[in-house]
Amino acid sequence: MKPRSLDEALEVLERHGEGARVLAGGQSLIPSLNMRLSSPELLVDISSIGSLKGITLDQDVVRIGALVTHAELERSAEIARHVPLLAEAVRHVAHPAIRNRGTLGGSLALADPAAEYPACALALEATIFISGKRGERGVKAAHFFKGLFETDLKPGEIVTAVEVPAQLDGERSVFLELARRQGDYAIVGLAAFRGAETRFAFFNVGPKPVLAKNAALKKSLAEAKEALKADLLVTGDLYTDAATKQHLAGVLLERAWNKLSTSH
Amino acid sequence: MEQALDITLTVNGVEVSRRVAARTHLVDFLREELDLTGTHAGCEQGVCGACTVRVNGDIVRGCLMLAVQADGCRVDTVEGLSDSKELAALQQAFHEKNALQCGFCTPGMLMAAQDLIKQKRPFTREQIRAHLSGNYCRCTGYQAIVDAIEEVLDGQG
Structure with a gap:
């Protein structure tokens, strides 16, 4: 149909x-x-639903249609300029032939724990727009992702668009992912943002992406790395045990911390 | 999912119309309905890249797309790009550099590699590898494949 x-x-x-x-x-x-x-x-x-396509910038908010593909995000000058975190993340999403078909909305609606966009949405405090027979509603990323492949979407609803604040002068973001091979699912990944507040969104450390809230409040890297242990309740998977993932999350935190702290 | 639908698409420049089961994958449609067996069905879960074809100019996985989704589209396969000579330089380079052994991955490799070559600009070996990361080869170890692609890219000056 x-x-x-x-x-x-x-x-x-x-x-x-x-x-x-x-x-x-x-x-x-x-x-x-x-x-x-x-x-x-x-x-x-x-x-073929036209209203779910396209990327628009309106007063410091970037609205991305749910049907925008990974390849379109990768090529978009607006995304490169105003949402550099997503522009970095998309290069880790699968392979070119898959990026030509897969969509932003699809990835968010699926909520794979190893996927890049849910963590980006969390780090950027994105709003996910959902339509159903009873109208449209916007849900903050922090409330949208509920668990393993589980979201706030109700039966009969469709993700229609995502809105993210455009990155302002002085704000920084960095996306890091460890994978066995280019395009593989992440072992551990991190979408980090630093503006008025700092947000570290880790993914594939548990059933859904997690904000390391205490680590983000620390003034020094050493304190942040220590706080990260309590922030993440890491679960292992088939390939990587919890202790290894916890260690790798610390490695990514350190790399992100250093990148966010140095000037471009 | 047992429903059949009428589709019309342009395959290698020729318009074809068929009634297909909604569940039929594009790769199976090309191979079984149109006898275009150059495109291979490997893993059937989007990992190996053997089924790579072009849809409206962009490479896609033939196993991750249903034939009905290609309704109204322009589809190009390794047969079409061979006949048009678009792949000629790449095929020659694969031959000379020993960039294939069993050949199962080769059609998909050619389709993915040509996607870089048609951009008519230089790429590093690392970029070539990243672009081919979704295409598995179990024989060659990839070096010769990257060599062949690099040679064609260099030849474009």
């Missing part, structure tokens, strides 16, 4: 209930279908 408008898509989702799945770029949903991890009765292909 390929609706032409958001209203039509929401209508279809309501009519078919839980049996329907939203298909955007399909770079995560189609593998899960291929592996028979998911078997929806109906795919709702939202890719």
Whole structure:
């Protein structure tokens, strides 16, 4: 099913209930279908809904449509200039052929713990816009990500756009990720922002991205690294145990700290 | 998911119309319906890159796209780019540099590599490797593949 408008898509989702799945770029949903991890009765292909596309800058807020692909983010002059954290992050997202199809909205809606954008959204205090039959609502990233592949999205709702504050003069951001090979899922990653306040959003250290709130308040790197131990309740995965991840998170914190502290 | 849909797309410059099951992947459609078996189905989960094809000029995974999603699109496969001679320099360089052994990954490698070459600007070996990071080769160890691509890029001056 390929609706032409958001209203039509929401209508279809309501009519078919839980049996329907939203298909955007399909770079995560189609593998899960291929592996028979998911078997929806109906795919709702939202890719021709024009209102979910495009990047606009309006008074220091950058609005990015949910259907904007990784490749579009990578090429965008607006993103490079006003949201450099995302411009850095996108280079770690999979590989070129996947970046040509996968979307920002899809990545946020899936909430893979190893994904880059949820951590960026948290570090940038992004607002995620969601539409349903009962209208549109905006949710702060901190309230959107609930757990492992779990978000605030209710059945029948679609992520439509994301708004992030444009990075101002004097503000800094840095994105770091450790992976076995270019484009692999992160072992551990960090999206860091320093403006009026500092935010360190770590990902793939647990079921969802986490802000290291105490580390961000410290004046020295040594204190921050110490505080990080209590900030993160690191869980290990199939490949990397918790102690290794905790150590690597400290390594990333140190690298980010040094980058944020030196002038460009 | 058992529903069949009518699609029309342009494959290697030729318009084709078919009725396909909604669940059919683009790579399977190309191979089984159109007999274009140059594009290979490898891992079928987006990891290996053997199924790389162009859709509207951009490289994509043929196994992570349904045929119905290509409705109205322009699709180019390794056969089309071979016939048009777009890949000629790259194929010659792969041959001369021994950049393939079993050849299973080669169509996908050529498609991904040509995506760099058509940008007509220089790339470092590191950038070439990053661009090919989504294409697995289990025979060559990649050195010869990067050598071949570098040679074509250098030849463009």
